[in-house]
Amino acid sequence: MEEDIEYFTKKVAAALGVNPLRLGAAQRDFSDRVREACADNGVDFRRVRVATETVETLLQTRDQLHRARAQSSGSGDFSIGSQVWPGAAKLIEEMAELQQLLAKLIATAGKTKYWGGVDLKERVKEEMADVEAAMMFFARQNFSAEDEECIKKRAELKGDLYEKWHAGQDPLP
Numbered sequence: 001m002e003e004d005i006e007y008f009t010k011k012v013a014a015a016l017g018v019n020p021l022r023l024g025a026a027q028r029d030f031s032d033r034v035r036e037a038c039a040d041n042g043v044d045f046r047r048v049r050v051a052t053e054t055v056e057t058l059l060q061t062r063d064q065l066h067r068a069r070a071q072s073s074g075s076g077d078f079s080i081g082s083q084v085w086p087g088a089a090k091l092i093e094e095m096a097e098l099q100q101l102l103a104k105l106i107a108t109a110g111k112t113k114y115w116g117g118v119d120l121k122e123r124v125k126e127e128m129a130d131v132e133a134a135m136m137f138f139a140r141q142n143f144s145a146e147d148e149e150c151i152k153k154r155a156e157l158k159g160d161l162y163e164k165w166h167a168g169q170d171p172l173p
């Protein structure tokens, strides 16, 4: 029985991330309490040990699964569904797709018919929508409503400035 209690308290200490050697009196007190609780409730301490081992195995299995997942596919940070800047990866991907199409438009000297019968104007339109969707998702997930309002205001000001430049009403910097 003493051996079981020592085993149990060591496992509990390990699960809690506490050094069992430093538990001292608290460890003994805890062991007594566990033993008393088992006796009071008619529980066989050996069953508690089996339960402890089962929980420990489950926790180890869970940790192994998390480690294996992280090694095989990365942490997933910056992706949709993650906790770290969710949507950043998608936004980069969509911006790159739009850039690719704009580069093709430059390559054709502005003609919208691309090799393979691709309609560049249609494709640019689609990718602009993708960028906008990714940007809106990114803003919603990573910024407060107040921040989003600031982004919207700045975008409006910038948009107005570009229109002025385009109309020749404001000198270029």
Ligand SMILES: [Mg+2]
Binding pocket: 094, 097, 126, 127, 130
């Ligand atoms: Mg796209």
